[in-house]
Amino acid sequence: VPNKNDLWINGLFFASLSLSLATALLSVLMKQWLQAYSSISSGNAKERAVIRQFRFSGLEKWKVPEIIGILPLILHASLALFFIGL
Structure with missing residues (x-):
């Protein structure tokens, strides 16, 4: 039967790994x-502005x-x- 301290330490290490x-x-x-947002699309200035605004709205929405x-x-x-697990 594992020691309670060992279980706690393993749990802390596992939580740390999961968060990382x-x-x-x-x-x-x-x-x-961000790379998709900053990529330059083809088209005239108005189309590029519409696409950029669409992408920006998506970034804000998410x-x-x-x-x-x-x-x-x-x-x-x-x-x-x-460090707590150490």
């Missing part, structure tokens, strides 16, 4: 969204700036859980 992997996944997704802002907090929480 979630942060990495979200970072890659946000980078892809709360991309808020997600980007919370990524460091998730990473800090992961680091804290890791």
Whole structure:
């Protein structure tokens, strides 16, 4: 039967790993969204402006700036859980 402390430490390490992997996944997704947003589309100036506004509205709808802002907090929480587990 494993010791309770060992179970707690394993749980903290697993939570830390999960948060780190979630942060990495979200970072890659946000980078892809931003690359798609900043890519230059073909067409005249009006069409490009409409496409850019459509993309910007999508970024706002999916709360991309808020997600980007919370990524460091998730990473800090992961680091804290890791150090608590030590």
